[in-house]
Amino acid sequence: MFEALTDRMQGIFKDLRNRGRLGEPEVDAALKEVRLALLEADVNFRVARDFIKRVRERALGVEVSESLTPAQQVLRIVNEELVETLGGEPGRIDWTGEMPAPVLLVGLNGQGKTTSAAKLALTLRKLGQRPLLIACDTFRPAAVLQLVTLGKQIACDVYEEGTTARPVDIAMRGLQWGRDHGHTVAIVDTAGRQQVDEALMAELVELKAMVKPNEVLLVASAMTGQEAVNVAQVFHDQLGLTGLILTQIDGDARGGAALSIRAVTGIPVKFLGVGEKVEPLTAFYPDRLASRILGMGDMLTLIEQTQDMYSQEEAASLQKKLVKGQFTFDDFLKQMQQIRKMGSLQSIIEMIPGLNQLMKRPEMAKALDEKQFKRVEAIILSMTLQERALPSLIDGSRRRRIANGSGTKVQDVNQLLNQFRDMQSMMKQMSKGSVPKHLAKLMR
């Protein structure tokens, strides 16, 4: 696993003593690390090269700041450039014009078009639209049934004609059906295809010409490698893409493909696809993706993801606590109790690149086992409310009392307190975008 970028950068700048401007050797050394991070994130080679060139121009000659370390300064410029490139408009679907407004989903095989179609329907319904799903993948076995099944799950109409009719005819008749039934948007799912397959691309070009969609969205997985650019370019050249849905963002792929696609074709990321369940698409925030591409995790999205397990107030206060390092034992207890039911802490950990490696270590697996839970739960329940809120209060005699009360040993209490302190510190640091060195080591 990779040491956090910030740690690598600190190493480069630690000997920088001279005040004044950031010099070439240091900036170049730092940017070498940044370039490596981008390539590790699957950012296209040429996009990375051009990006580094731009950042270099900005970074050289910048005054060494009083408040930021040189590493932080360079990283800040990198971050700003990334965010600017990724673009800032919120993802929107153009549903103006004749109804139902057609939205075409296209892309390679297995990227999540069908799942995204259903998610998009849900998203649009929440915005007051009346979506219709049209099943134009007549090739993949049971693809139509898949869309029909998803449609039923979300109570959304699906227009389909099985697999014998031509996709373009299904689409046209589907649009008519949508008109007759008062739908305002029609989401057309198509078969996955390789952009190098000329016949299949021609089919799609014909489909687009007939359907005249308001939006042509490329659905691509966050784990796509260097080829992302070529794929997007061909789809864009032939169809005129209006946006990208980046899927499987809940994995640990850094998602550099999105940067490449945006940089080369100008296509904006409109939505993110998170998870296999049919839930609304997630809004795209360039700063979060930037942080992720650099390998620095995505704390904000993670916190957001846990919000559906708590009320709004609880979520807001939890967020504040995490950021301020005020996460208490009561919070921890609540989290642990959630784990048995929903694996919430797991899902937080899973989504932090590097931290999910931590989960695989035997001591973590032990921590998640039932007996351990009961022991930890007992320890916390033996604490007073005051002790749970302020663990620093817990001195030797209190530890003995807690150990007796919970039927554990003082070593167990000590271990829990140490682990908890480490976790608090890690969560606080991660919200700032860096991981303390001794903890970063755990992630390898």
Added chain:
Amino acid sequence: MMRFFRRSAPPPSEPDTSAAAPAPASVEASLSSTRKGFFGAVRGLFQTQRTLDDAFWDELEERLIQADLGAHTTGDLIEGLQAQHARKPFLDPRDAELALRSELLKLLKSTGDTGLFLPAVADGIAIILVIGVNGVGKTTSIAKLTHYFKDGGRYPILIAGDTFRAAAIDQLKIWGERTDVSVIAQAPGSDPASVVFDGIGAAVGRGADTVLIDTAGRLHTKINLMEELKKVRRVVERRHPGAPHETLLVLDAITGQNGLMQAKSFAHAVGVTGLILSKLDSSAKGGVVFAIAQELKLPIKFIGTGERLEDLSPFDPDEFVQALFA
């Protein structure tokens, strides 16, 4: 337990069928777009009157990274070539090309055997578990393997272990119909481990000699889902000690560096005996397999080159690199 299939040669019990013969040709053909794209450019790099200067190495680095070999593997390869060049300079760019081919081949061959290790039909049922993240082509690959095994004289049965994805069971059943092979399934939403446990029993009862188990796609970062997969594997082993005989991880050729993470995670969780590199008919070069070979010593056992039943070829490292440089 005997090694049953060797590389691209047809299994000994069966005369040379038409299915086995086209395999090398289809690899060649399907890889042609790949070849024209990347290695075509690489060959260009080596063929023009180039001196092996900085610009040459930079361009080579670009090509290798664009092929998804990753910065780390690319760095190692180029350093190796440069060291060779320093010790005994390549007189001709073509010598450098040969050296590169040799290194790539060495990486692929360092993984050990690319054949399938299955019990011979007479020695009992062979069980293959197919795993991977979402959308990589597990179900389609199983259909192709079914076709492959049938052509090789085996009697396969499929187990629909993906009880989660909408219409996944139906998808596998359609392939079953197309290949005239039974599919054992329960209701959607059933516990996968139970389906697999019962399914193996049923397959044995029906006289199958090969069982292919489809599983739900899952991101390797989802702890609950990986635990579920571990349970499925345990259950296979409990039901039939020694099984699964092969655990094949399907990897989409277009995957970037995350492919290495996937391979590591799945290998760590349930053990992987080989890879199926799918969708090589795309413009993707699948270069992450070199990193996987280098770090995990995982062999590619098959490559997928399209959506038809015939579009599966046993992996042959020589053939693979040869076709790329031809």
